[in-house]
Amino acid sequence: MPKAMITGITGQDGSYLADFLLEQGYEVIGVVRRSSTVNFDRIEHIQDKISIVQGDLLDQVSLIHLLQEYRPDEVYNLAAQSFVPTSFSQPALTGEVTALGVTRMLDAIRIVDKHIRFYQASSSEMFGKVREVPQNEKTPFHPRSPYGVAKVYGHWITVNYRESYGLFACSGILFNHESPRRGLEFLPRKVAHGVARIKLGLANELRLGNLEARRDWGYAPDYVRGMWLMLQQDEPDDYVLATGETHTVREFVEIAFAHVGLDWQDYVVIDPKYYRPAEVDLLVGDPSKAREKLGWRHSVSFEELVQLMVDADLERLKGVEQLHPSPNIDW
Ligand code: NAP
Ligand code: F7E
Numbered sequence: 001m002p003k004a005m006i007t008g009i010t011g012q013d014g015s016y017l018a019d020f021l022l023e024q025g026y027e028v029i030g031v032v033r034r035s036s037t038v039n040f041d042r043i044e045h046i047q048d049k050i051s052i053v054q055g056d057l058l059d060q061v062s063l064i065h066l067l068q069e070y071r072p073d074e075v076y077n078l079a080a081q082s083f084v085p086t087s088f089s090q091p092a093l094t095g096e097v098t099a100l101g102v103t104r105m106l107d108a109i110r111i112v113d114k115h116i117r118f119y120q121a122s123s124s125e126m127f128g129k130v131r132e133v134p135q136n137e138k139t140p141f142h143p144r145s146p147y148g149v150a151k152v153y154g155h156w157i158t159v160n161y162r163e164s165y166g167l168f169a170c171s172g173i174l175f176n177h178e179s180p181r182r183g184l185e186f187l188p189r190k191v192a193h194g195v196a197r198i199k200l201g202l203a204n205e206l207r208l209g210n211l212e213a214r215r216d217w218g219y220a221p222d223y224v225r226g227m228w229l230m231l232q233q234d235e236p237d238d239y240v241l242a243t244g245e246t247h248t249v250r251e252f253v254e255i256a257f258a259h260v261g262l263d264w265q266d267y268v269v270i271d272p273k274y275y276r277p278a279e280v281d282l283l284v285g286d287p288s289k290a291r292e293k294l295g296w297r298h299s300v301s302f303e304e305l306v307q308l309m310v311d312a313d314l315e316r317l318k319g320v321e322q323l324h325p326s327p328n329i330d331w
Contacts, residue, residue, distance in 0.1 A: 077118065
């Protein structure tokens with residue numbers, strides 16, 4: 001039975017990747033950091049099928065010990081401080097986790113077993129102020145946030161350890177991918193959840209920032225399959241995963257409200273607080289290499305994605321909001 005270790009298993013992607021790897025017959029070890037309250041919501045349904053172990057990307061020794069004890073065949077490094085606005089308010093922490101955390105894991109692999117295959121969760125945020133449209137594996141980087149800068153470091157240190165020490169290390173440059181398990185602070189989930197609350201009479205407005213930014217949005221379960229495919233190849237390499245389509249935030253909002261029969265202009269309030277010090281205006285990926293070499297492609301369209309997210313939040317909120325109010329997140 002192949003064994004995979006996932007950092008960030010409590011996050012959106014970690015939980016879907018765990019589901020996927022269990023289906024493939026893997027033994028799954030999920031690394032979680034200690035917190036004062038347990039946050040296993042996304043992995044509750046598979047808790048008895050996986051091993052949950054304590055470790056932190058900020059702590060080198062914890063990573064070495066975990067690899068020594070569990071001896072995984074594959075490590076998926078999905079842990080990160082992943083919210084762009086927080087990277088502006090906590091840039092040094094973001095660098096420690098999202099950038100140096102990658103080196104800590106790569107060094108742990110180098111020390112314990114150089115044959116462990118490694119996946120690094122790189123991001124389209126590295127392209128930032130884009131140098132070409134669409135963006136592919138060869139497009140130069142120009143990050144626009146401390147998060148993007150940290151991801152550029154994580155990408156290059158992955159390439160460097162592959163070239164320097166012969167590690168089977170892959171960097172997946174993933175464009176935005178969403179789902180009903182997305183954190184409430186990210187735009188698509190904030191909109192889906194906000195629309196559902198308005199539809200159910202639990203709120204009467206939705207406060208947002210820049211509606212003109214364009215993103216290439218896909219469905220998260222498609223993307224975790226791509227991560228796994230990268231580690232099954234004969235040679236390690238870097239791949240873009242994207243849909244190849246771009247849409248504005250405004251389009252996302254319009255479709256979400258229209259799906260429940262409402263006009264977004266009656267409810268959306270623009271709040272400058274949600275504007276960023278520097279914005280990434282346009283992202284659209286070219287997934288040709290992944291299509292040709294991995295046989296990967298996305299399966300859920302933009303419109304389907306928006307609608308399934310709104311439906312999931314409507315379903316979740318019906319009846320339970322009075323008993324368990326949603327957390328008041330205002331970032
Ligand atoms: P997410 O939901 O924010 O999950 C991040 C995970 O990292 C959580 O499990 C979190 O644990 C964990 N973590 C944070 N700091 C840690 C630390 N110091 N030590 C150990 N674990 C730590 O992110 P996601 O959307 O699943 O994304 C997964 C990865 O892909 C991230 O690296 C992200 O930057 C990258 N990425 C995401 C996208 C996207 O569109 N989703 C696109 C490109 C790249 P807690 O639960 O304890 O906070
Ligand atoms: O913002 C605009 C905002 O926070 C999308 C992360 O997973 O994907 C994600 O980064 C766009 C931006 O994601 C609000 O200005 C408008 O242009 O959903 P987001 P992101 O910054 O693109 C990449 C690939 C990652 O790697 C990251 O980890 O929406 N926007 N109004 C808003 N965004 C938020 N969050 N909230 C608003 O009110």
